[in-house]
Every structure is written in C-alpha cells, then in structure tokens.
Amino acid sequence: TQLLEQSPQFLSIQEGENLTVYCNSSSVFSSLQWYRQEPGEGPVLLVTVVTGGEVKKLKRLTFQFGDARKDSSLHITAAQPGDTGLYLCAGPMNTGFQKLVFGTGTRLLVSP
Amino acid sequence: ETGVTQTPRHLVMGMTNKKSLKCEQHLGHNAMYWYKQSAKKPLELMFVYSLEERVENNSVPSRFSPECPNSSHLFLHLHTLQPEDSALYLCASSQTRTGGNSPLHFGNGTRLTVT
Numbered sequence: 001t002q003l004l005e006q007s008p009q010f011l012s013i014q015e016g017e018n019l020t021v022y023c024n025s026s027s028v029f030s031s032l033q034w035y036r037q038e039p040g041e042g043p044v045l046l047v048t049v050v051t052g053g054e055v056k057k058l059k060r061l062t063f064q065f066g067d068a069r070k071d072s073s074l075h076i077t078a079a080q081p082g083d084t085g086l087y088l089c090a091g092p093m094n095t096g097f098q099k100l101v102f103g104t105g106t107r108l109l110v111s112p
Numbered sequence: 113e114t115g116v117t118q119t120p121r122h123l124v125m126g127m128t129n130k131k132s133l134k135c136e137q138h139l140g141h142n143a144m145y146w147y148k149q150s151a152k153k154p155l156e157l158m159f160v161y162s163l164e165e166r167v168e169n170n171s172v173p174s175r176f177s178p179e180c181p182n183s184s185h186l187f188l189h190l191h192t193l194q195p196e197d198s199a200l201y202l203c204a205s206s207q208t209r210t211g212g213n214s215p216l217h218f219g220n221g222t223r224l225t226v227t
Binding site for chain 1: 116154155157160168202204215216217218219220221
C-alpha cells in the first residue's frame, strides 16, 4: 500500500515567518502533486513535480522532489495570512486506473 | 460558469432519508471522481468514472450509489446512512491521459451531517 505521511500535522505561525512542510513515503512515486485547501473550499492544485531532485518555485513557495522520488517538501518564505489552509501532497497509485493517493495533510494557520 | 460545481453545499439528513449529491463540471474533462474527506483522515477515493463508465469502486458500502449519466454530470445517491458517514464529500474531474496522471479539479464539496 502506498502511503504518504505529512508533517507536521498542524502549524501555527506569525506573519513573516518561514516554514517547511514534509511529505514522505516508503514507496517511489512517478510524480507528486501539491494542493492547498482553504476553509469551505475544495483542494486546488499548486504544482506537480516529476523529476527526482526537481525544484519548482511559485512566488514565495518552493517545492522540492526528493532524489529518490519518495519524498517532497514545501517551503514557504515570509508566510502571509493568505497562506492559511490545508496543504496536501498526492501521488499516483501504481495500480488501477489513474488514481491519486493523498497525504495526511498539514493544516497551516498564519496569524497577522 | 466554469470549474466544478457541487450542490447542495450543506445537507443534514436522518438515517432513514434518501438524498442525492450533484456534481457538474464545465471543463470538458472525461473522468470524474467522488472523494470523502473526514476529520483527521486522508482524502478517501470512493468512485471513479471514465467516459461515463465506472472504473473504480473503492470498497464503498452499498448505501452509497453513484450515477454518471454523461461526462459532465455525476451524482451520489445516499440512503440509510450512518452517523459515521458525516463528512465533506468532494467531487473532482480530470482529463485522462495515457501513461500519466492528470491533476484533479475539485468542487467545493457538500458538507453532509447524518443525524
């Protein structure tokens, strides 16, 4: 069974701080996706990382895919209240139709 | 209207009721999904439809019955639910792509409470 464990589960920080969220697995994934879910809404795709060691930047967000393609991290620089939400990583399962397995999620709260 | 639209946004039902959740996508995608999101649990895939054919039923109890009349619409029919079925039910769509995984586009969900 492919599982994705995210840490920390919950993070409460002040505006302007930096943070890193981790997504780990014992399985190899061909790619990983990161989503953000704001309160009362569905998850929205932020980025897809495909190549081992790949780094992608989205404004203040930096995503990295591990060299072995078993893990990924999301680093946020100078967090803002608008970054508040649930961050989910997801990867395609090896079997069956196109299906994604989702991580356990990191709930981020950024206070002004 | 664009994206994925789910109705209703909130639903409270008794254990003997029958209700349906509706999902509509305006993205021209050919795959649609139902996910269940419960507190402290990862998103759980329930059903997958590709080109209106069910390709996945993830061991979901029969009290949940999906229907996909066309590639733009997806329903989840509910009957004799249990309190533990209370959750956020998310619909998603994607463009299937051979050999790869397409990102999911989610609706805003239906918050279901079973009393």
